[in-house]
Amino acid sequence: MMPAADTIRALTVENVVKSYGGPIVLDGVSIEVDRGKILGIIGPNGSGKTTLFSVISGTFAPSSGKVFLAGRDVTSFGASARAVAGIGRTFQVPQTFSHMSVYENALVAAAFAGAFKGRAAEEAALQALEICGLKSRGDLIAGRLPLLDRKRLELARALATKPSVLLLDEIAGGLTDDEAAGVAAIVKALAASGLAIIWIEHLVHVLTHAADELAVLGEGRIIAHGEPHETMRMPKVRQIYLGMEPDIDDIDH
Numbered sequence: 001m002m003p004a005a006d007t008i009r010a011l012t013v014e015n016v017v018k019s020y021g022g023p024i025v026l027d028g029v030s031i032e033v034d035r036g037k038i039l040g041i042i043g044p045n046g047s048g049k050t051t052l053f054s055v056i057s058g059t060f061a062p063s064s065g066k067v068f069l070a071g072r073d074v075t076s077f078g079a080s081a082r083a084v085a086g087i088g089r090t091f092q093v094p095q096t097f098s099h100m101s102v103y104e105n106a107l108v109a110a111a112f113a114g115a116f117k118g119r120a121a122e123e124a125a126l127q128a129l130e131i132c133g134l135k136s137r138g139d140l141i142a143g144r145l146p147l148l149d150r151k152r153l154e155l156a157r158a159l160a161t162k163p164s165v166l167l168l169d170e171i172a173g174g175l176t177d178d179e180a181a182g183v184a185a186i187v188k189a190l191a192a193s194g195l196a197i198i199w200i201e202h203l204v205h206v207l208t209h210a211a212d213e214l215a216v217l218g219e220g221r222i223i224a225h226g227e228p229h230e231t232m233r234m235p236k237v238r239q240i241y242l243g244m245e246p247d248i249d250d251i252d253h
């Protein structure tokens with residue numbers, strides 16, 4: 001029997017195992033996210049965060065396990081089919097075309113999602129730039145943008161594919177606290193508009209303020225998951241982050 005529509009999660013990752021041929025990088029990871037919610041994911045370097053996004057977005061197939069988008073099994077879909085189906089992703093290293101203009105970058109991304117051609121792609125690109133505060137900078141060459149605008153453009157490129165599920169890989173990395181807060185405000189507004197968002201970030205305090213739930217990856221497994229502040233108070237999580245996150249004692253404030 002199919003579950004009732006209101007119990008179908010926007011995205012379900014079910015028991016995913018991934019190895020690149022050597023050691024196991026993801027070891028039975030299961031997560032879910034609903035429309036309108038932000039799930040934050042943290043974890044030390046090499047714990048498998050980006051690999052998890054690659055498995056969700058279809059860049060790499062899992063060794064076993066499944067990915068469901070709004071209840072539909074998309075595990076066998078490649079990356080472009082998943083973009084068309086509604087999974088949008090930003091990359092840790094922005095994937096912008098540096099010689100193209102800001103607008104052209106958003107347009108190329110809209111076309112990647114396949115469903116958008118001609119006028120529809122133009123509208124998707126412009127709307128994404130507007131949401132990210134870049135509409136007045138459409139003619140600028142992407143490679144000459146300061147870091148904050150490069151990050152905003154990376155976000156706009158993901159939005160131009162009109163995703164229902166948005167994967168953010170360190171979109172606030174390298175930004176000042178004020179800049180990161182501005183990006184977090186955009187992300188929260190996107191969730192409020194109905195997107196389901198998974199956000200990987202090394203800046204833990206950004207996620208504790210923005211995310212509805214926090215999951216902690218450690219050596220390929222989810223070692224803690226729950227309300228962000230409670231999760232950060234768990235001894236096994238503090239053990240990992242003490243000394244790494246300068247403001248861990250301020251996270252409650």
Ligand SMILES: Nc1ncnc2c1ncn2[C@@H]1O[C@H](COP(=O)(O)OP(=O)(O)OP(=O)(O)O)[C@@H](O)[C@H]1O
Pocket residue numbers: 020025043044045046047048049050051052
């Ligand atoms: N394409 C690949 N081929 C082989 N091994 C890979 C590949 N991508 C990642 N790995 C390995 O998988 C493990 C997890 O890497 P991953 O990048 O997913 O971790 P991460 O938590 O995102 O790390 P970081 O915080 O440094 O970005 C690492 O040991 C890494 O070397």
